[in-house]
Amino acid sequence: xxxxxxxxxxxxxxxxxxxxxxxxxxxxxxxxxxxxxxxxxxxxxxxxxxxxxxxxxxxxxxxxxxxxxxxxxxxxxxxxxxxxxxxxxxxxxx
Amino acid sequence: xxxxxxxxxxxxxxxxxxxxxxxxxxxxxxxxxxxxxxxxxxxxxxxxxxxxxxxxxxxxxxxxxxxxxxxxxxxxxxxxxxxxxxxxxxxxxxxxxxxxxxxxxxxxxxxxxxxxxxxxxxxxxxxxxxxxxxxxxxxxxxxxxxxxxxx
Numbered sequence: 410x411x412x413x414x415x416x417x418x419x420x421x422x423x424x425x426x427x428x429x430x431x432x433x434x435x436x437x438x439x440x441x442x443x444x445x446x447x448x449x450x451x452x453x454x455x456x457x458x459x460x461x462x463x464x465x466x467x468x469x470x471x472x473x474x475x476x477x478x479x480x481x482x483x484x485x486x487x488x489x490x491x492x493x494x495x496x497x498x499x500x501x502x503x
Numbered sequence: 504x505x506x507x508x509x510x511x512x513x514x515x516x517x518x519x520x521x522x523x524x525x526x527x528x529x530x531x532x533x534x535x536x537x538x539x540x541x542x543x544x545x546x547x548x549x550x551x552x553x554x555x556x557x558x559x560x561x562x563x564x565x566x567x568x569x570x571x572x573x574x575x576x577x578x579x580x581x582x583x584x585x586x587x588x589x590x591x592x593x594x595x596x597x598x599x600x601x602x603x604x605x606x607x608x609x610x611x612x613x614x615x616x617x618x619x620x621x622x623x624x625x626x627x628x629x630x631x632x633x634x635x636x637x638x639x640x641x642x643x644x645x646x647x648x649x650x651x652x653x654x
Contacts, residue, residue, distance in 0.1 A: 421616070422569060422608055449560070467559060467598075485564075486564040486565060
């Protein structure tokens with residue numbers, strides 16, 4: 410089971426939207442994942458516990474993860490399921 | 504159960520407004536939240552401060568922003584306001600600038616706004632509704648769009 414976190418500036422609002430959208434896409438692609446959501450500050454300290462971090466492209470710079478496991482995926486349009494799907498496939502998660 | 508349709512009305516909608524920059528836009532739409540009793544003025548200051556610190560973390564899609572901060576930053580009760588601009592403004596987002604639709608959110612706790620947010624997602628994920636909202640001139644048009652999309 411993939412461990413996923415949706416991160417945003419305040420831990421509610423946008424991370425909720427990201428979580429909602431990635432849940433739909435993971436389900437559609439048949440990928441089993443547990444999806445958390447939190448603020449970028451919290452996600453930063455816990456990032457290496459996750460397989461994937463999703464956040465807005467404006468926040469990807471906040472993550473400086475030095476391991477081979479955790480992928481940080483920046484999303485341009487948080488409402489676009491096709492972008493999420495493309496990036497999931499692009500990052501070899503499917 | 505929070506309903507977006509109930510929270511967006513004549514008092515919380517301002518369309519085709521003018522703002523010189525993002526800060527002015529946030530204050531203009533934020534004032535609607537404050538006047539409707541959803542948030543204290545410090546909530547708006549918090550959004551602006553966080554934007555300076557973190558960047559425009561709430562720009563969701565090309566042209567669309569959802570300014571918000573944390574419950575403890577001055578939320579009184581869950582509420583939304585909608586501001587559209589005649590001329591879009593730059594928020595400094597790497598991809599989604601400029602912005603001309605701002606849907607403001609004040610959430611009193613982690614759960615109360617979930618239903619309303621999923622309604623925001625439903626409405627703005629629809630290209631046609633998005634375009635209609637962008638061009639709307641009267642609050643009544645917004646109510647009609649929401650009515651058609653949310654049941």
